[in-house]
Amino acid sequence: MKNCEYQQIDPRALSVLPSSAQNHTEKKAQRPRRKWEVFPGKNRFFCDGRIILARQNGVLPLTLSLIIVTCGLFFAFDCPFLVKHLTVFIPVIGGVLFVFVVLSLLRTSFTDPGILPRATPDEAADVEKQIDTSGSSTYRPPPRTKEILINQQVVKLKYCFTCKTFRPPRTSHCSLCDNCVERFDHHCPWVGNCVGKRNYRFFYSFIISLSFLTSFIFGCVITHITLRTQAGKTIVQAIQESPARYPFLELVVCFFSIWSILGLSGFHTYLVASNLTTNEDIKGSWSSKRGAEDSGNPYTYNSIITNCCATLCGPMPPSLIDRRGFLPHDEAIPAVSASEIELPPFTAKNDAHMVG
Amino acid sequence: MAETHSLQDLQQPAVSSKVFVQRDYSSGTICKFQTKFPSELESRLDKQQFEETIQTLNNLYAEAEKLGGKSYFEGCLACLTAYTIFLCMETHYEKVLKKIARYIKDQNEKIYAPRGLLLTDPIERGLRVVEITIFEDRSIGSGR
Numbered sequence: 001m002k003n004c005e006y007q008q009i010d011p012r013a014l015s016v017l018p019s020s021a022q023n024h025t026e027k028k029a030q031r032p033r034r035k036w037e038v039f040p041g042k043n044r045f046f047c048d049g050r051i052i053l054a055r056q057n058g059v060l061p062l063t064l065s066l067i068i069v070t071c072g073l074f075f076a077f078d079c080p081f082l083v084k085h086l087t088v089f090i091p092v093i094g095g096v097l098f099v100f101v102v103l104s105l106l107r108t109s110f111t112d113p114g115i116l117p118r119a120t121p122d123e124a125a126d127v128e129k130q131i132d133t134s135g136s137s138t139y140r141p142p143p144r145t146k147e148i149l150i151n152q153q154v155v156k157l158k159y160c161f162t163c164k165t166f167r168p169p170r171t172s173h174c175s176l177c178d179n180c181v182e183r184f185d186h187h188c189p190w191v192g193n194c195v196g197k198r199n200y201r202f203f204y205s206f207i208i209s210l211s212f213l214t215s216f217i218f219g220c221v222i223t224h225i226t227l228r229t230q231a232g233k234t235i236v237q238a239i240q241e242s243p244a245r246y247p248f249l250e251l252v253v254c255f256f257s258i259w260s261i262l263g264l265s266g267f268h269t270y271l272v273a274s275n276l277t278t279n280e281d282i283k284g285s286w287s288s289k290r291g292a293e294d295s296g297n298p299y300t301y302n303s304i305i306t307n308c309c310a311t312l313c314g315p316m317p318p319s320l321i322d323r324r325g326f327l328p329h330d331e332a333i334p335a336v337s338a339s340e341i342e343l344p345p346f347t348a349k350n351d352a353h354m355v356g
Numbered sequence: 357m358a359e360t361h362s363l364q365d366l367q368q369p370a371v372s373s374k375v376f377v378q379r380d381y382s383s384g385t386i387c388k389f390q391t392k393f394p395s396e397l398e399s400r401l402d403k404q405q406f407e408e409t410i411q412t413l414n415n416l417y418a419e420a421e422k423l424g425g426k427s428y429f430e431g432c433l434a435c436l437t438a439y440t441i442f443l444c445m446e447t448h449y450e451k452v453l454k455k456i457a458r459y460i461k462d463q464n465e466k467i468y469a470p471r472g473l474l475l476t477d478p479i480e481r482g483l484r485v486v487e488i489t490i491f492e493d494r495s496i497g498s499g500r
Contacts, residue, residue, distance in 0.1 A: 065371075103438040117482040126376045148381050165484060169385055181383070201431070202439060299384055310423055313431025316447045317421075320482040 036323040040118055041179040049323035051110045053192055054177045060109055067105070067210075070253050071098045073246045074217050078224045085227055090220060097213040105191065108296035109176030112319040114182035116163065116171060124164035131159075153298040170299070172279055178320030182317075184272075186278040195278075198319065201312045204268055211258075211265045218254040221247045275300040275307040369388045369472070369491040377410065377486040387417040389486050391480070396490065408477070409463055410486065413456065420452035453479060 016070070036049035044053045055059075079091040119127070131144055144159035146166050157166045160173050165182045167173070170185035174194050183197035195203045224247055271281060276297060280286060286297040303309050375397060380390045391410045393403045430448060434441050460477050467477050467487075476487040 004429050103440065107439050116467075116484070119484070120481065122374050123376055123481070123485060123487070126374070150381055150384055157381075168379065168484075169381055201435070205435060205439075237366045254421055278500055306423075309428055309431075313428045313435070314423055315432075315449045316442065317431070318479070320454060320479070322480075 016304075034323070035321070035325045037325055038327065039321065039323070042177050043115075043179070045323065052112050052323065053109060054187070056176055056189070056192070056292055058192075059163045059189045063190045063192075064102075066253065067098075067101060067213075070217065071213075073250050074220065076292055077246045078217075078250070079218050081224055081227070084159050086223070094216060094220070097216060098108075099211060099237060100209045101206065101213050104202050104209055108191045108195070108199050108202040108206050109193050111199040111202060111314065112321060113194040113322070114184075114198040114317065115177075115194075115196075115319075115321050116165075116168070116180040116182055117321050118163045119165040123231065127159075127165065141147075150161045151298040153296070155203065156228075156300065170277065170280070182277050183277060204272065204312060207261060207265045207268060211261045214261055215257050217250060218258060221251050221254065225251075272311045273304045275311060372492045375488045377488065379484060387416045387483050394488075397437045397473070397488065399446050400490065401468075402474060405467060406421075409467070412459065413478070413486070416459065418457045419455075420449045452464065453494060 026206070034049050036045040036052075036128060039045070042055040044055055045051065075091060079094070082090045089349075091220065100292070112168065144166075146159070147154055147159045148157060150157070150169060155169055157169065158166070160167050160180055164172060165180075167180055167183065170183045173180045173181050174184065174187050176187050177194055179194070181194045181196040185195040185200055185203075187194045188203070193199070263314065268278075274297065276286070280297075301310060350353065373396060375394045377394065380388045384389075389410050391407050391414075393406050397406060401463050411414065428449060455476055456479075459474050464475050472491040472493060473490040474491070478484070478486050481487055
């Protein structure tokens with residue numbers, strides 16, 4: 001190795017991998033743990049970190065059962081009649097919609113909504129240092145904010161005491177999940193997860209397809225009962241005759257859900273078109289009532305089509321929390337001279353963890 | 357392959373401090389880092405080199421997040437397949453992230469490691485900061 005003024009750091013010397021540990025005496029010999037096992041937020045993980053859910057997901061089973069049961073009744077009782085009297089496409093369309101709804105729902109529930117990992121101790125210390133140097137007193141100061149300019153508009157960034165970082169714009173801390181979520185929309189109990197940057201498009205396709213599904217089932221059931229009454233019977237007779245009151249049950253479920261689902265779809269379509277989140281809309285962050293000169297939404301592209309495309313068809317951002325990565329070994333294993341040992345190529349990942 | 361080494365050779369270079377390059381939100385929520393040169397690096401690195409590294413990173417992230425025909429096509433295709441296509445296909449963003457990881461590794465090997473610095477890939481820090489670790493200046497006579 002050549003002499004240099006600075007200690008030439010051979011990147012390979014800094015990488016610490018489980019395989020190289022066998023060369024050294026180790027205090028512990030446990031299986032390597034994955035990061036999801038020590039995740040600080042209130043989330044639950046399944047399939048070894050592949051699936052993430054909020055801890056409180058009590059209503060998700062209800063949502064799923066309502067959808068499955070209603071569709072089951074539809075296929076069992078309405079379809080045979082309608083196929084005979086109308087067309088065979090009825091169950092086909094119903095089936096496609098049902099599959100789409102369930103897949104979107106599961107995708108929304110099991111996807112990381114855009115959780116921001118908490119700051120490392122070094123980062124937190126750096127931020128604290130910067131705040132202190134701006135003249136605050138030694139006791140815990142009032143909520144810290146930082147003002148920045150986004151597209152020539154003043155936006156306040158708040159400091160999150162749990163995650164120990166200044167929240168990026170449009171990020172909010174969900175108290176139910178105890179995580180900061182990027183482009184936080186809302187925490188949806190029906191879906192059992194937060195809706196944020198990464199799963200908003202799944203959520204939107206879920207509610208849109210569910211609107212179509214409920215309207216479709218509602219229409220089919222009405223048609224079914226109407227066709228039966230046309231044969232000269234009253235509605236009551238028709239309901240009593242058809243394999244039970246099940247179509248009536250579907251009618252009730254669909255009737256009540258249609259109003260709420262259609263309303264929600266309409267609301268979210270408006271949000272998508274104006275590039276807003278539910279959180280911002282509720283707080284009135286960008287409403288003109290605030291009185292500031294230019295308090296329009298700084299994130300909008302000023303075109304409905306571009307807003308829709310950006311929100312729904314934009315690039316899919318990656319998950320920032322690396323659920324399935326392995327935790328680093330706690331002790332800093334001294335590196336034997338790297339030139340004598342074949343180490344795998346340099347990976348920055350392990351270095352950062354080791355020195356942090 | 358065993359050889360005796362002096363204690364100094366066995367020691368890890370000690371971390372002197374860390375510098376964090378924060379995000380620049382002036383253009384919105386896209387991933388962009390500030391190009392302001394941190395004062396702690398003055399003794400180790402050229403301002404121009406630092407700016408070039410950060411600017412290249414910013415350009416790469418902009419490429420990942422670009423809204424254009426390709427990303428719309430990917431989004432629409434995903435929607436039509438009920439998003440199941442993400443299970444088998446790597447997204448454009450992920451491809452660019454790999455490119456970024458290679459670039460950072462390359463920069464570390466060529467520019468930063470010889471100066472006793474280490475760049476950490478921002479994805480390791482949730483795309484919040486670019487962490488630059490400054491190692492102690494240990495000018496020892498013989499190398500390995």
